[in-house]
Amino acid sequence: xxxxxxxxxxxxxxxxxxxxxxxxxxxxxxxxxxxxxxxxxxxxxxxxxxxxxxxxxxxxxxxxxxxxxxxxxxxxxxxxxxxxxxxxxxxxxxxxxxxxxxxxxxxxxxxxxxxxxxxxxxxxxxxxxxxxxxxxxxxxxxxxxxxxxxxxxxxxxxxxxxxxxxxxxxxxxxxxxxxxxxxxxxxxxxxxxxxxxxxxxxxxxxxxxxxxxxxxxxxxxxxxxxxxxxxxxxxxxxxxxxxxxxxxxxxxxxxxxxxxxxxxxxxxxxxxxxxxxxxxxxxxxxxxxxxxxxxxxxxxxxxx
Numbered sequence: 482x483x484x485x486x487x488x489x490x491x492x493x494x495x496x497x498x499x500x501x502x503x504x505x506x507x508x509x510x511x512x513x514x515x516x517x518x519x520x521x522x523x524x525x526x527x528x529x530x531x532x533x534x535x536x537x538x539x540x541x542x543x544x545x546x547x548x549x550x551x552x553x554x555x556x557x558x559x560x561x562x563x564x565x566x567x568x569x570x571x572x573x574x575x576x577x578x579x580x581x582x583x584x585x586x587x588x589x590x591x592x593x594x595x596x597x598x599x600x601x602x603x604x605x606x607x608x609x610x611x612x613x614x615x616x617x618x619x620x621x622x623x624x625x626x627x628x629x630x631x632x633x634x635x636x637x638x639x640x641x642x643x644x645x646x647x648x649x650x651x652x653x654x655x656x657x658x659x660x661x662x663x664x665x666x667x668x669x670x671x672x673x674x675x676x677x678x679x680x681x682x683x684x685x686x687x688x689x690x691x692x693x694x695x696x697x698x699x700x701x702x703x704x705x706x707x708x709x710x711x712x713x714x715x716x717x718x719x720x721x722x723x724x725x726x727x728x729x730x731x732x733x734x735x736x737x738x739x740x741x742x743x744x745x746x747x748x749x750x751x752x753x754x755x756x757x758x759x760x761x762x763x764x765x766x767x768x769x770x771x772x773x774x775x776x777x778x779x780x781x782x783x784x785x
Contacts, residue, residue, distance in 0.1 A: 508579070510579050511585060511593065512558055518766075520551045522674075522677070526670045528546065528770075528774050529651070529666055530647065530648045530652045530655075532774055533666065533777040534651065534656050534781060536781065536782070555597050559597070562580045563580060563587065563590050612650050612653040622643045637675045637682065638675055641672070645667050652666070662723050665720075669715070677747075678697070680751060683753055686756075713744040717737060724736070736779045737773070740772040
């Protein structure tokens, strides 16, 4: 099959995807292999939860959950493109996606999801029963997510719910039980996701308005930076509460200062009129995730 050059995005002609055989490039694009930020953002809550639980000798969990985050984020991107394929055709930024442009068939996309879920199953088998059941419970909210932007002005809140689910998996993977601590981590991560995905949505405000897609960035308008700042403040407060539940010591909270400073810088620099800047700030959250992980490691590995 010959593919017209005018429906192949530049991202498939350079970098990692451009180095792949031409037949594989559309599938790599479906999985967003050229944009690993999503995998990082899905992974960090998993890692935080394992770290704050004290790891319990299961250092391998960091690697297994990273693999799971990669597979499930990739599967989620493919599923999202299946649901949004008609909508994507009407948005300039997404019209060249493999399904929207017709370069990948619907059947092939579903087969790719099945293969990625097989990897996810291999990761699931490395977890204890409690953690595995919690992980499986995420399937329903994940499946509902692509429809949220058609229903609510706050699809970012639903994304936060599913992208933060790893916080509920890592803790029981170490301890064998759930408790308030992973829920506090989860709630904090939800607030974090709403903040950073509002930044991400700023770049799409005009296109979203044209096609009728709702977002927190459109809802907040010029107040988006303030909204991002408030959600980030809630995230820090809830992460602090999670740390306090493990180690009720004011000194332990100091571990969150670097992450708090990083998020404050994002909120102060955000500009609802500058989509390029918003995208750079959004991507910087991989660094924030690392800073929070270091905080959780310091607290989780400290003698109690």
